[in-house]
Amino acid sequence: MTWILGWTVSLLAYIKAQLVLLLLYVLSAGPIPRHVAFEMDGNRRFARLTGRCAIEGHSDGFHTLKQVLEICMRLNIRCVTVYAFAIENFNRPADEVGALMNLAEERLVEIAQNGALLNQYGVRLNVLGHRELLPMHVQAAIDKAEGMTRQNDRAILNVCAPYASRHEITLAVQSVVQQALDKENVDPSSITEQSIEENLMTSLGGSPPLDIFIRTSGVKRLSGFLQWQCCENTQIHMVDTYWPDFGLWDFVPILLDYQRKMWARDLSKLV
Numbered sequence: 001m002t003w004i005l006g007w008t009v010s011l012l013a014y015i016k017a018q019l020v021l022l023l024l025y026v027l028s029a030g031p032i033p034r035h036v037a038f039e040m041d042g043n044r045r046f047a048r049l050t051g052r053c054a055i056e057g058h059s060d061g062f063h064t065l066k067q068v069l070e071i072c073m074r075l076n077i078r079c080v081t082v083y084a085f086a087i088e089n090f091n092r093p094a095d096e097v098g099a100l101m102n103l104a105e106e107r108l109v110e111i112a113q114n115g116a117l118l119n120q121y122g123v124r125l126n127v128l129g130h131r132e133l134l135p136m137h138v139q140a141a142i143d144k145a146e147g148m149t150r151q152n153d154r155a156i157l158n159v160c161a162p163y164a165s166r167h168e169i170t171l172a173v174q175s176v177v178q179q180a181l182d183k184e185n186v187d188p189s190s191i192t193e194q195s196i197e198e199n200l201m202t203s204l205g206g207s208p209p210l211d212i213f214i215r216t217s218g219v220k221r222l223s224g225f226l227q228w229q230c231c232e233n234t235q236i237h238m239v240d241t242y243w244p245d246f247g248l249w250d251f252v253p254i255l256l257d258y259q260r261k262m263w264a265r266d267l268s269k270l271v
Contacts, residue, residue, distance in 0.1 A: 020248065024074045027255055031262035033211035035079040036072060039225050040065065042217030042242030049242070055099040060244035062107050066117055069157065071248055073121040075255075078155055079207045083225045085161035087130055101134070104161070105141040112145040122154030126205040129163035156207055163201075165227035172199040172228075202229060210234045212258055214251075216243040235261065 040061055047057025065082060072080050084104070090097060112118050112125055127142045134142070176195045180187070197203055202210075210229040215222075218240040222230060230236060237254050239246070 021074075023248075023252070024071065027252070027259075028075050030259040032075055033077060033255075033258055034208040035081065035210045036077055036212045037081040037083075037210055037214065037226055037229070038065075038068065038243075039083045039213070039215035039223065040243040041215055041219055041223075043244060045217065046242040046244045054096050055103065057244060058100060058103060062103070064244050064246055066111065068246065068251065069123075070117060070121075071251060073117075073123065073155060079158065080156070081158035081160065081202065081207065081210075081226065083163065084159050085129075085163070086224060087133065087162045087164045087167060088224075089162065090133065101138050105138050108141045108145040108159075109148075112148040114148070118149050118152065118157060122152045123149060123157050124152040124155070124206075125149040126156060126158045126207075128158050128160045128168075128201040128205060130167055131162075133162050156205065158202060158205055158207060160201075160225070164224045165222075166224065168201050169196070169228055171201075172196045175199040197228070200228060202226070212237065212254065214239065214254060216241050216246050
């Protein structure tokens, strides 16, 4: 009897997996966003809700990232950007920040190593942010992980850590001004929206324009994440699910909404 039960459970798991693949195949037949961003919010609240410490919530969040990233790769989404650590997060308790740094060191190399998810789907890793603020051992792990994926060119994963939009925009403006000074061209008109955008961290990493922005946990604000990149063409979704609980069934309605709007836009061009 035990083997029958085990066989039944395995069969149901197989059927479920095949149905998920079929769903992703059907979705991929419609318009697919090139660039999706996730503000992975709610790890600590999820941990408290389940009676565990904050770092366990962050660890759960990493596993969710791997699952969501695989969904995106199966849909042939070109670029995924995630908000992993804000500059202001250094103000959190020292033990939590230290545990997060250790977790980052372990997981960055794990996700990029040969045979792992990024290698499997040909994803290049870019870590964007004020990296000099990170401990040296984390900076070394970032360099190693980025190096392991440097030859990948099918897709991009941007991990923003430690990151703030104001810092990114400030650096972009400084770069544009310096370029103008280097050319002895200090004409203010040479500093344009386009020139600033070309010097953003995401643009330098080769990321396409942002199509979909998703924030989990029910908080309805950008909180310093991709504030320049969120433009009139970006579809913004604030979902109530905590990030560790976010999955395919949270993502599908967002993708369907994107496809509906793309079809409506294309139809309007024909009228």
